[in-house]
Amino acid sequence: MSYGVRLLDGLEAMIEGADPRRLRLGLVLPMSGVIGLAGPSALEVVTLAGRELQNSATSFDRGLEFVLVDSGGPPRRVAERVADLAHSHAVDAFVGLHTSDVLEEIECALAHHPVPYVFTPGHEDARRLSGFYCSGEPPQVMAAGLARVIAERQVNEWAIVGTDYVWPRAMRDSARAVIEAAGGRVVLDRLLPLATVRREMPRFMDELVRSRARGVIVNMPGRDLSTTLLAIRARGLDKALVRFSGSLEENVLYALGGDRSANLYSTSHSFESLESPRHQELNDKYRFTFGDESPVLNSWAEHCYDGVHLLAGLERSGLLSTTSLDSRPDNPTPAEAIRLRPQYESHLAVAVGMTFEVL
Numbered sequence: 001m002s003y004g005v006r007l008l009d010g011l012e013a014m015i016e017g018a019d020p021r022r023l024r025l026g027l028v029l030p031m032s033g034v035i036g037l038a039g040p041s042a043l044e045v046v047t048l049a050g051r052e053l054q055n056s057a058t059s060f061d062r063g064l065e066f067v068l069v070d071s072g073g074p075p076r077r078v079a080e081r082v083a084d085l086a087h088s089h090a091v092d093a094f095v096g097l098h099t100s101d102v103l104e105e106i107e108c109a110l111a112h113h114p115v116p117y118v119f120t121p122g123h124e125d126a127r128r129l130s131g132f133y134c135s136g137e138p139p140q141v142m143a144a145g146l147a148r149v150i151a152e153r154q155v156n157e158w159a160i161v162g163t164d165y166v167w168p169r170a171m172r173d174s175a176r177a178v179i180e181a182a183g184g185r186v187v188l189d190r191l192l193p194l195a196t197v198r199r200e201m202p203r204f205m206d207e208l209v210r211s212r213a214r215g216v217i218v219n220m221p222g223r224d225l226s227t228t229l230l231a232i233r234a235r236g237l238d239k240a241l242v243r244f245s246g247s248l249e250e251n252v253l254y255a256l257g258g259d260r261s262a263n264l265y266s267t268s269h270s271f272e273s274l275e276s277p278r279h280q281e282l283n284d285k286y287r288f289t290f291g292d293e294s295p296v297l298n299s300w301a302e303h304c305y306d307g308v309h310l311l312a313g314l315e316r317s318g319l320l321s322t323t324s325l326d327s328r329p330d331n332p333t334p335a336e337a338i339r340l341r342p343q344y345e346s347h348l349a350v351a352v353g354m355t356f357e358v359l
Contacts, residue, residue, distance in 0.1 A: 005006065005047065005050035005051065005053075005054055005065065005066060006065045007047075007066050007067075007068060008024075008058075008064075008065060008066070008067050008068070009067070009068060010067060010068075010069060010081055010084065010085055010090075010123075012067075013065075013067045013085060013090040013091060014084065014085065014088045014090045015288045017046070017088070017089070017090065018089045018090060018092070018234055019178070019213055020062075020150065021062055021063060022061070022062050022063040022065050023062045023064050023065070023092055023311075023312065023315050023320075024033065024063065024064075024065045024066075024067060024090065024091050024092050024269040025064070025065070025066055025067070025091065025092065025094065025308060025311060026066075026067045026068065026069055026082065026085055026094035027042075027043070027046055027066050027068050027069065027094075027095055027304075028069045028071045028078065028082060028094055028096040028097065028098060028102075028106075029042045029043055029046075029068065029069070029070070029071055029096075029097050029098075029304070030042075030070070030071045030072040030097060030098055031043075031070040031071075031072055031125060032070055032072035032073065033070075033071070033073065033222075034072070034099065034221060034222045034223045034224055034291065035072070035087070035097075035098070035221045035222035035223070035300075036222070036223070037101065037222055037223070037251035037252070038097065038216055038222065038249070038251055038296040038298060038300045038301065039070075039072070039097075039254065040299040041251075041294070041295035041296055041297055041298060041300075042097050042300060042303065042304045043068070044286070044289075044290050044294060044295065044301075045297060045301045045302065045304060045305045046095070046281075046304050046305060046308050047284055047289075047304065048285060048286055049287055049305045049308040049309055049312075049358075050064055050066060050308065051289070052309075053309070053312050057099035058093065058161055064312070067085060067090065067091050069081050069082060069085070071097060071098035071102055072098070073095060075099075075101050075102040075104070075105040076105050077104035077108045078098065078105065078106070079102070079108065079109040080109065082094065082106050082110070083106075083109035083110060083113070084108060084357075086110055086113055086115040087113050088207075090328065091115070091244075092115075092116070092315075092320065093115060093116035093117065093118075093121065093311045093320060094115060094116070094117045094118070095118050095120060095304055095307035095308055095311065096117060096118065096119045096120065096256060097120050097121055097300055097303070097304050097323065098121075098163065099121075099165065099167065099221060100123060100124060100166040100167040101165040101166055101194070103119055103123075103132075103166075104166060104185070105216060107128065107129045107132060109249045110129065110131075111129060114129060114130050114131040115131060115322065116131050116133075116188070116311065116314070116324070116325050117131055117132045117133070117322060117325070118131060118133050118135055118307040118310055118311060118325070119133070119134045119135070119136070119234055120135050120136055120300065120303035120304050120307045121136045121221075121247075121300055121303060121304070122136045122137045122138070122139075122167065122190055122246055123136050123137075123138060123167065123291075124139065124166055124167055124169075124170035124249065125138035125139060125140065125170070126166075126170075129240070130322050130326055131321075131322030131323075131325055132325065132337050133310075133325035133341070135303060135306065135307060135310070135342055136268075136303055136340065137246070137268070137269060137283060137344065137346060138175035139171050139173070139175075140172045140174060141267075141269050141323065141346045142171065142174070142346070143171075143174040143175055143177070143178045143246075145244070145246070145265070145266075145267030145346060145348040146175055146178050146179075146217065146244055146267070146345060147178050147182065148348055148359075149186060149215075149242065149244055149265050149300050150178070150179065150182045150215075153215070153242050155184070155214045155215040155242050155288055155316075155335070156182075156183065156184040156185060156214070156217065157184065157185055157187050157211075157213050157214045157215070157254070158173050158175075158179050158184060158185070158186050158187065158213055158214070158215045158217060159186070159187060159188035159189070159190075159208055159211055159213035159215070159216040159217070159231070160175055160176065160182045160186055160188070160189045160190070160205060160216070160217045160219065161188075161189075161190045161191075161192065161208075161217070161218055161219070162190075162191050162192070162218070162219030162220055163191065163193075163194055163197060163219070163224055163312070164191035164192060164193050164194060165194060165218050167219070167221075168219035168220065169191065170190065171217075171219040171246060172189065172217075172252075175217050175219070176189070176207075180267065181252050187211045187212065187213050188208060190204055190207065192204065195246055197220065197224040197227050197228065198227055201228065202231075204231075205232070205235050208232075208237070209235070209237070209329055213241070214240075214241065214242065215240055215241060215242035215243070215244065216242075216243050216244070217243075217244050217245070218243060218244070218245045218248075219245070219246070219247070220247065221247045222247075222251070222252065223255075224313025224346035225245060225247060225248060225252050226255040226256060229252070229256055229259075229264070230256060233256070237269075237334045238259070238261045238263060238264070239261050239263065240263075241263060241267070242263050243264050243265065244265045244266075244267075245265075245266055246266070246268075248264070248265075248266035248268075248351075249266070249268065249271075249293075249298040249299055249300060250296040250297060250298045250355075250356070251273055251296060253351055253354065253355075253356070254296070257331075257354075258351070258354040259351040259353070260352065260353055261351075261352075262350060262352075263350075264351040265348060265349070265350050265351075266348075266349050266350075266351070266356060267346055267347065267348050267349070268297040268299040268346070268349070269299055269302075269303075269344035269345060269346055269347065269348075270298075270302050271298075271299065271347065271349050271355075271356040271358055272296055272297060272298065272355065272356070273296070273349075273355050273356055273357065274356070274358050274359060279302070282297070282305065283297050284335065303342075306342040308340065309337075310340055310341060312349075313340040314337060314340060317336050317337075317340070319334055319336060319337050324337040325330040325337070347359075
């Protein structure tokens with residue numbers, strides 16, 4: 001890593017041990033696996049965050065180091081690596097981008113040795129272990145975009161498909177509630193076992209055709225999401241079916257080769273095309289630093305950038321602890337910690353070629 005911010009692997013960090021002169025943050029990012037396409041942009045933008053912190057006149061006195069853990073492996077193995085770093089005091093806090101089944105394993109591994117942990121993608125809005133803070137969008141926020149699609153497109157018959165783990169289950173329940181509140185029906189509801197999406201897709205596509213659904217909600221991230229959307233296109237259904245996902249971002253759209261059906265919707269706090277001063281400023285800094293050929297600055301990467309700044313802000317304020325990230329009634333969070341948390345507004349967008357048009 002450049003700009004004076006060291007990037008270590010886990011073994012290096014544990015051999016060197018704790019250093020009170022440096023704030024060492026673990027980056028649990030997907031460099032492989034189902035959401036591996038999001039890893040490169042996340043790593044680059046946290047590099048940018050590190051550069052800003054090192055160069056800031058108001059930065060903390062300690063130096064800054066990052067320790068990279070690939071979150072794309074088997075959940076238990078990822079959790080073991082995180083726990084090794086935490087238990088050896090080699091890392092002060094973590095920023096995580098990964099699926100929620102990995103998060104559950106990490107929580108179990110840290111149950112008796114909690115460490116500040118910012119989980120950045122969309123989440124289930126469930127009660128978490130002490131020290132864990134979920135900064136992404138809960139199902140209710142994502143479902144608000146679905147309510148708008150239902151109202152504007154007048155689609156009443158829906159299919160719901162997801163992979164069978166924590167986040168898709170929560171999204172399924174939230175989506176079903178929105179559909180039924182709007183007077184619609186769920187005509188097909190499937191959870192596909194993890195690591196079987198490609199194998200199960202022909203059977204699911206036959207069921208989707210027979211269901212006569214007019215819309216389909218796909219609760220899958222990354223590679224599984226692109227596999228499903230490509231299968232729908234291959235059956236010639238993309239022009240007829242309204243498709244909606246709370247995890248569709250630019251990397252998946254690129255994997256599809258774009259979409260011009262005017263039927264593919266996403267909801268997120270950020271898109272590369274979003275015309276907001278905050279997003280444009282960050283995107284300009286990102287492009288200036290890494291060039292126009294760098295990986296797309298998607299919403300997941302932006303969450304990671306904010307996660308690094310949140311932890312650094314807590315450190316600067318003397319609040320970096322598991323307590324500062326809690327929101328339990330029996331353990332109130334300090335007001336300054338709440339102020340430092342990122343705030344997001346959700347947006348609905350439709351795919352237009354290789355980009356998203358924010359509606």
